[in-house]
Amino acid sequence: MSGEKLQDLFVIGGGINGCGIARDAAGRGYSVTLAEMKDFASGTSSASTKLIHGGLRYLEHYEFRLVREALMEREVLWAMAPHIIWPMRFVLPFQKGGVRPAWLVRLGLFLYDHIGGRKRLPATRTLDLRRDPAGRALKPIFRKAFEYSDGWVDDARMVVLNARDAAARGARILNRTQVIAARREQGGWTIETRNAEGEVETHRARMLVNAAGPWVDQVLSGVLARNDARNVRLVQGSHIVVRRKFDDPRAFFFQNPDGRIMFAIPYEEDFTLIGTTDRDFTGDPRAISITEGEIDYLCQAASDYFAEPVTRDDIVWRYSGVRPLFNDGASKAQEATRDYVLKLEEGMAPLLNVFGGKLTTYRRLAEHALEKVGEAIGAKGAAWTAGSRLPGGQFPADGAAAATRSLIAAYPFLSERHAARLIRCYGSDAAELLDGATDSAGLGRHFGGTLYEAEVRWLVAREWAMTAEEILWRRTKQGLFLTQDEMQGLEDYLRGMAVQHRAG
Ligand SMILES: Cc1cc2nc3c(=O)[nH]c(=O)nc-3n(C[C@H](O)[C@H](O)[C@H](O)COP(=O)(O)OP(=O)(O)OC[C@H]3O[C@@H](n4cnc5c(N)ncnc54)[C@H](O)[C@@H]3O)c2cc1C
Numbered sequence: 001m002s003g004e005k006l007q008d009l010f011v012i013g014g015g016i017n018g019c020g021i022a023r024d025a026a027g028r029g030y031s032v033t034l035a036e037m038k039d040f041a042s043g044t045s046s047a048s049t050k051l052i053h054g055g056l057r058y059l060e061h062y063e064f065r066l067v068r069e070a071l072m073e074r075e076v077l078w079a080m081a082p083h084i085i086w087p088m089r090f091v092l093p094f095q096k097g098g099v100r101p102a103w104l105v106r107l108g109l110f111l112y113d114h115i116g117g118r119k120r121l122p123a124t125r126t127l128d129l130r131r132d133p134a135g136r137a138l139k140p141i142f143r144k145a146f147e148y149s150d151g152w153v154d155d156a157r158m159v160v161l162n163a164r165d166a167a168a169r170g171a172r173i174l175n176r177t178q179v180i181a182a183r184r185e186q187g188g189w190t191i192e193t194r195n196a197e198g199e200v201e202t203h204r205a206r207m208l209v210n211a212a213g214p215w216v217d218q219v220l221s222g223v224l225a226r227n228d229a230r231n232v233r234l235v236q237g238s239h240i241v242v243r244r245k246f247d248d249p250r251a252f253f254f255q256n257p258d259g260r261i262m263f264a265i266p267y268e269e270d271f272t273l274i275g276t277t278d279r280d281f282t283g284d285p286r287a288i289s290i291t292e293g294e295i296d297y298l299c300q301a302a303s304d305y306f307a308e309p310v311t312r313d314d315i316v317w318r319y320s321g322v323r324p325l326f327n328d329g330a331s332k333a334q335e336a337t338r339d340y341v342l343k344l345e346e347g348m349a350p351l352l353n354v355f356g357g358k359l360t361t362y363r364r365l366a367e368h369a370l371e372k373v374g375e376a377i378g379a380k381g382a383a384w385t386a387g388s389r390l391p392g393g394q395f396p397a398d399g400a401a402a403a404t405r406s407l408i409a410a411y412p413f414l415s416e417r418h419a420a421r422l423i424r425c426y427g428s429d430a431a432e433l434l435d436g437a438t439d440s441a442g443l444g445r446h447f448g449g450t451l452y453e454a455e456v457r458w459l460v461a462r463e464w465a466m467t468a469e470e471i472l473w474r475r476t477k478q479g480l481f482l483t484q485d486e487m488q489g490l491e492d493y494l495r496g497m498a499v500q501h502r503a504g
Pocket residue numbers: 012013014015016017018035036037038039040041042043044045046047048049050051052053177178179180211212213214215219223235236237238276321322323324356357358359360361
């Protein structure tokens with residue numbers, strides 16, 4: 001059985017951290033297997049605010065190491081995946097008597113501009129909201145603002161692109177495969193997995209990496225039968241997506257009177273993404289959903305800023321996730337450290353536990369994890385991911401508009417919106433997906449929005465997609481554009497494809 005061959009590494013968890021570690025390790029020449037129990041990014045990694053950011057707020061908690069590392073990563077990641085990551089300007093309005101004085105915010109932004117090796121991102125500036133178009137969306141009491149740089153990312157796609165690249169570099173990547181037991185045996189690990197069809201497989205590995213995010217403690221207690229599993233603090237964060245509240249391409253950073261901060265971000269052309277909340281969470285992270293109280297809070301807080309109120313009727317989608325924060329004993333959820341902690345247990349069968357981490361710092365987290373892997377089982381290869389490209393990222397950092405124009409020139413039947421979306425999802429792979437089609441009919445069945453059969457088949461073949469949910473809400477965000485009937489049509493189609501596949 002192929003699974004019983006001794007691998008160097010077995011990674012538990014197909015979120016950003018597990019996939020990032022698997023990619024880095026495979027690229028250095030380690031043999032790697034990764035198992036994800038549901039779908040890639042189905043945990044926290046698709047439920048974020050989707051920012052590649054230094055974390056201005058963390059300066060308040062003196063997290064200088066984290067902020068510096070995250071700031072430096074912004075331009076590294078942008079160059080690595082310019083289709084799914086791009087710079088964004090943030091407008092931070094301030095008010096006399098607000099929770100933080102303007103000089104303090106300015107000082108934070110000065111540090112932000114100067115400690116992170118910024119080269120291409122523009123610096124902070126001050127705005128007069130009575131003249132700047134950003135002011136039109138806001139209540140007239142907001143007269144001044146700072147405008148600063150951070151980045152945007154399609155979080156779920158960043159995960160699957162890491163998984164794809166890991167596989168391209170030789171890693172064995174198992175979706176819908178849960179690790180159900182792992183024990184130290186004969187100087188290594190024996191790991192049992194069960195896939196969605198109920199098939200159990202045994203694997204052997206020299207080292208185990210526990211990158212199970214919010215489930216990291218459950219893996220320790222349930223899979224490894226340990227009793228020291230109190231390492232992460234689960235903090236819920238929720239978002240609402242509403243019909244577009246402003247035309248400006250910039251995002252807003254609001255400081256709420258309770259000391260929390262909140263973002264309102266242009267989203268998928270027609271929408272505004274608003275979030276997030278911070279509340280301690282107990283229970284099964286899979287069962288998480290936004291509470292009525294969180295919806296009220298987000299609507300109310302956004303309405304305090306926007307000229308036009310945000311109401312429940314504006315909401316078209318909502319999502320919620322849990323931050324698996326390292327438990328540093330902080331009293332308030334919003335004060336718990338956002339930095340990551342890697343704990344290595346050396347010995348004949350080493351174990352690396354990953355606690356915390358941000359999307360923004362996943363590549364550095366993976367590099368640090370690989371240093372620990374080297375200590376434990378012997379180093380292979382050098383750090384290589386800075387300067388690398390994720391699949392589809394083969395164009396200049398500011399080349400998305402030019403890539404869209406080229407795609408339209410080659411496929412003139414594509415609408416601007418469709419072409420731009422394909423470039424934003426698949427970058428330089430977009431043409432491969434269109435497979436020489438000469439008209440819309442050549443893309444096969446139209447499922448709604450800008451989703452056609454050619455893309456669906458490509459996602460099934462190349463990105464492990466099997467269900468409508470995976471395609472509509474993680475591989476793409478076409479769920480925002482399809483009706484319930486259209487979604488059902490896609491689900492039926494995929495079910496038919498699976499039946500054909502089993503029969504064939
Ligand atoms: C509300 C919110 C907003 C955020 N905003 C940002 C942001 O704007 N920018 C930023 O940089 N970061 C942000 N973050 C943080 C970031 O999203 C997380 O730190 C990151 O996604 C965690 O990734 P992970 O791989 O550790 O966990 P996950 O993505 O949860 O992955 C863990 C995976 O392990 C799998 N798993 C668990 N147990 C098993 C098992 N036994 N067998 C197989 N698989 C298993 C799970 O199914 C899951 O997919 C935000 C987080 C939240 C909650």
